[in-house]
Amino acid sequence: MADTTLSRNTICVQGGYTPGNGEPRQIPIIQSTTFKYDSSDEMGKLFDLEADGYFYSRLANPTCDHVAAKITQLEGGTAGMLTSSGQAANFFALFNICNAGDHIVSSSSIYGGTFNLIAVTMAKMGITATFVSPDASDEELDAAFQPNTKAVFGETIANPALTVLDIERFAAAAHRHNVPLIVDNTFATPINCRPLEWGADIVTHSTTKYMDGHGGCVGGAIVDGGRFDWMAHADKFPGLTTPDDSYHGITYAERFGMGGAFITKCTAQLMRDFGCTQSPVSAYMLNLGLESLHVRMARHCENGQAVAEFLASHPKIAYVNYCGLPGDKYHAAAQKYLPNGSCGVVSFGVKGGREAAAAFMGHLKVAAIETHVADARTCCLHPASSTHRQMTEEQLLAAGVQPDLVRMSCGLEDKADLIADIAQALDKI
Numbered sequence: 160m161a162d163t164t165l166s167r168n169t170i171c172v173q174g175g176y177t178p179g180n181g182e183p184r185q186i187p188i189i190q191s192t193t194f195k196y197d198s199s200d201e202m203g204k205l206f207d208l209e210a211d212g213y214f215y216s217r218l219a220n221p222t223c224d225h226v227a228a229k230i231t232q233l234e235g236g237t238a239g240m241l242t243s244s245g246q247a248a249n250f251f252a253l254f255n256i257c258n259a260g261d262h263i264v265s266s267s268s269i270y271g272g273t274f275n276l277i278a279v280t281m282a283k284m285g286i287t288a289t290f291v292s293p294d295a296s297d298e299e300l301d302a303a304f305q306p307n308t309k310a311v312f313g314e315t316i317a318n319p320a321l322t323v324l325d326i327e328r329f330a331a332a333a334h335r336h337n338v339p340l341i342v343d344n345t346f347a348t349p350i351n352c353r354p355l356e357w358g359a360d361i362v363t364h365s366t367t368k369y370m371d372g373h374g375g376c377v378g379g380a381i382v383d384g385g386r387f388d389w390m391a392h393a394d395k396f397p398g399l400t401t402p403d404d405s406y407h408g409i410t411y412a413e414r415f416g417m418g419g420a421f422i423t424k425c426t427a428q429l430m431r432d433f434g435c436t437q438s439p440v441s442a443y444m445l446n447l448g449l450e451s452l453h454v455r456m457a458r459h460c461e462n463g464q465a466v467a468e469f470l471a472s473h474p475k476i477a478y479v480n481y482c483g484l485p486g487d488k489y490h491a492a493a494q495k496y497l498p499n500g501s502c503g504v505v506s507f508g509v510k511g512g513r514e515a516a517a518a519f520m521g522h523l524k525v526a527a528i529e530t531h532v533a534d535a536r537t538c539c540l541h542p543a544s545s546t547h548r549q550m551t552e553e554q555l556l557a558a559g560v561q562p563d564l565v566r567m568s569c570g571l572e573d574k575a576d577l578i579a580d581i582a583q584a585l586d587k588i
């Protein structure tokens with residue numbers, strides 16, 4: 160099913176796996192750590208990346224590969240891989256091309272976990288970062304680059320600030336400085352936006368969110384668009400363009416070309432050494448979610464839009480962030496990048512600040528308080544006291560998180576029930 164003319168709706172259902180005669184209709188769960196060979200020679204070829212095949216599930220597993228292939232097709236990429244989590248996906252995507260002494264330009268409006276990863280943990284590894292506003296001008300963007308910059312990072316729809324990345328402009332800035340743009344497309348999903356079509360080079364996902372969609376499995380994915388020419392900037396990316404001593408002198412960009420080098424290196428080196436694999440059972444469950452992604456996203460967006468409109472008209476609400484609202488700062492960007500809808504996540508401030516927000520959340524009955532977003536059940540969270548509590552007041556504001564901000568992830572329930580629940584909770588405060 161490598162047919163690229165198929166609609167994303169059909170890829171959701173059938174992509175990544177085509178059974179042969181008499182084979183299972185559903186993707187089989189290959190729950191095996193290891194694979195048997197008749198000779199050591201054959202296995203040796205796999206270790207040298209000279210032959211295709213499986214030998215150990217830390218590096219590759221057929222179930223995971225089918226699901227990765229589906230996500231790759233959905234994003235319109237050339238190669239992809241699953242990881243154990245979204246955190247692992249973003250870390251691998253960045254660390255695959257950044258060494259100690261290198262530098263990243265990142266949007267400041269990103270997920271709290273990714274902010275910690277880049278600003279704190281990767282800094283300990285000697286990789287520094289400059290954070291720029293998602294609204295930065297071209298001049299401000301250009302000024303953020305250094306000679307050692309190796310990547311630009313942003314989120315299509317940022318969690319939780321819900322800013323919309325100007326992907327085309329960020330890609331152009333990255334390419335002016337000869338580095339790739341990596342976009343975390345978790346909230347939009349490839350149903351609502353394909354960043355590769357707007358110039359991004361690599362896409363990452365927390366598949367934990369809409370792709371799984373049922374709050375069942377933590378997971379991540381990386382997809383390469385195959386259009387970044389590593390060899391043209393060989394001096395910047397020696398890991399891809401010079402021989403890998405840990406793989407018998409393979410040069411990834413030469414052996415696997417633009418379409419395959421990034422993911423092959425990421426699997427062969429980072430998965431081998433860090434082992435952040437997704438289990439075959441998790442991949443199987445992720446695929447069940449993917450089979451209905453296109454159906455679910457439309458309902459998430461319908462519910463998000465209805466809840467946002469209700470909140471925007473309510474006297475006890477201070478502000479609403481939802482790019483589907485005509486007055487939203489990112490409405491024009493959403494019309495360009497997300498013409499079919501954005502996502503089911505709405506964020507807003509309750510008049511009365513932090514205390515009022517907490518009281519409001521305590522009165523909700525249908526929506527549950529959870530550290531989660533983007534699953535079938537509506538849930539809400541106060542980021543400043545949970546996911547983003549490590550941040551200083553200044554960092555919070557740069558990430559677009561006001562202290563009174565409530566993030567509500569609209570699930571797949573009936574929108575009238577969601578609105579009634581919010582209305583009764585607001586009445587009580």
Ligand SMILES: *Cc1c(COP(=O)(O)O)cnc(C)c1O
Nearest residue numbers: 244245246270318345365367378
């Ligand atoms: C949740 C999330 C992550 C982290 O993913 P995990 O699967 O929780 O590790 C990364 N980016 C975004 C945008 C997220 O929402």
